[in-house]
Amino acid sequence: MKTSDLFKLVVAVLISELVGVVGSLVTVPAISSWYIGIAKPALNPPSWVFGPVWTALFLLMGIAAFLVWKKGIKRKGVGVALLAFSVQLALNLLWSVFFFGFQNPGLAFVEIIFLWVAIVATMIFFARVSKPAAWLLVPYIIWVSFAGYLNWSIWKLNSVASVGCTMEALLCPDGSYVGRTGPQCEFSPCSSGTAGYKNISYEIDGSPILLRNGVSETESAPGSASKIVTRYFGEEIRADLDDNGMEDVSFIVFRSGGGSGTFYYVVAALMTAEGYKGTNAILIGDRIAPQDLYYRNGMIVVDYVDRKVGEAMTASPSVGVSKYLEVLGGRLVEVEK
Numbered sequence: 001m002k003t004s005d006l007f008k009l010v011v012a013v014l015i016s017e018l019v020g021v022v023g024s025l026v027t028v029p030a031i032s033s034w035y036i037g038i039a040k041p042a043l044n045p046p047s048w049v050f051g052p053v054w055t056a057l058f059l060l061m062g063i064a065a066f067l068v069w070k071k072g073i074k075r076k077g078v079g080v081a082l083l084a085f086s087v088q089l090a091l092n093l094l095w096s097v098f099f100f101g102f103q104n105p106g107l108a109f110v111e112i113i114f115l116w117v118a119i120v121a122t123m124i125f126f127a128r129v130s131k132p133a134a135w136l137l138v139p140y141i142i143w144v145s146f147a148g149y150l151n152w153s154i155w156k157l158n159s160v161a162s163v164g165c166t167m168e169a170l171l172c173p174d175g176s177y178v179g180r181t182g183p184q185c186e187f188s189p190c191s192s193g194t195a196g197y198k199n200i201s202y203e204i205d206g207s208p209i210l211l212r213n214g215v216s217e218t219e220s221a222p223g224s225a226s227k228i229v230t231r232y233f234g235e236e237i238r239a240d241l242d243d244n245g246m247e248d249v250s251f252i253v254f255r256s257g258g259g260s261g262t263f264y265y266v267v268a269a270l271m272t273a274e275g276y277k278g279t280n281a282i283l284i285g286d287r288i289a290p291q292d293l294y295y296r297n298g299m300i301v302v303d304y305v306d307r308k309v310g311e312a313m314t315a316s317p318s319v320g321v322s323k324y325l326e327v328l329g330g331r332l333v334e335v336e337k
Helices: 003-036 046-071 078-101 107-131 131-135 138-160
Strands: 170-171 177-181 201-204 207-210 213-218 226-237 250-256 262-270 275-278 281-288 289-296 299-306 319-327 331-335
Touching: 003 046, 003 078, 046 078, 046 107, 046 138, 046 201, 078 107, 107 131, 107 138, 177 207, 201 262, 201 275, 207 213, 213 319, 226 289, 250 331, 262 299, 262 319, 281 299, 281 319, 281 331, 289 319
Parallel strands: 177 226
Antiparallel strands: 170 177, 201 207, 213 226, 226 250, 250 262, 262 275, 262 281, 289 299, 299 319, 319 331
């Protein structure tokens, strides 16, 4: 490769990736706060997927622009092709500002339509100069089409939904309760059949709590008529949490009574040769709104919506938060991320 071509390749890739870097300045802070707390469609990928995907797409964009640029800026069609490419790059950055910066999915959806049209125009202009360059943009247009669907779905789901699902509970036939969650704050499905992990002990606040069909009632004080009730909430995940080759279960429980709070915890039921064994519980928070529980890279991740620092407990949760947990030595531990 000629030195001049190598220079063009480096510049084209750097400019493309720079757009991604600038966009991340508004994207990353919003993902860990506002984005966690909004309702999302079922096909919405985990947040960690977006970074690697966009890095790869910007790389392909840079290579595509290089293939056009190397034909010579004076060649017919090259100038207009690179102009179209620059316009779509600017629109790409603008979408991040509208969606994550302004936190306005409606405005961002209108903008992504213009972005989609600009990408198609760029592909047409590129094809007239270099067909490989146009083909390199195919993953980009596919991803932006998918992003358009996600953008539209998020806009519609949150046009009437609050920032966090309400803390209602539905009584299941087995006596356990499930809470509201998911894109439209629907109730989690009740488990079918007898669930062994709903009938074992878990260590909550330092004391063993035996669930029966997902429920436990204990006296708030010796001889007191007041009860502390612990209930299964839902958001089950199934994975080999302790690397013993057996499928374990993790889920959320909540406790109320003995005070004004409603406290949410994550617990795990580890499968052994003798059956399920309950772990200790990790406190999520008091009167928060759980959103999602999932397993990623060997960690249990819980997304929930909490109140702002200093807000009264009567305020509605509005800030997205994530906690990361691992099973170490048969116990749940919180880890920094």
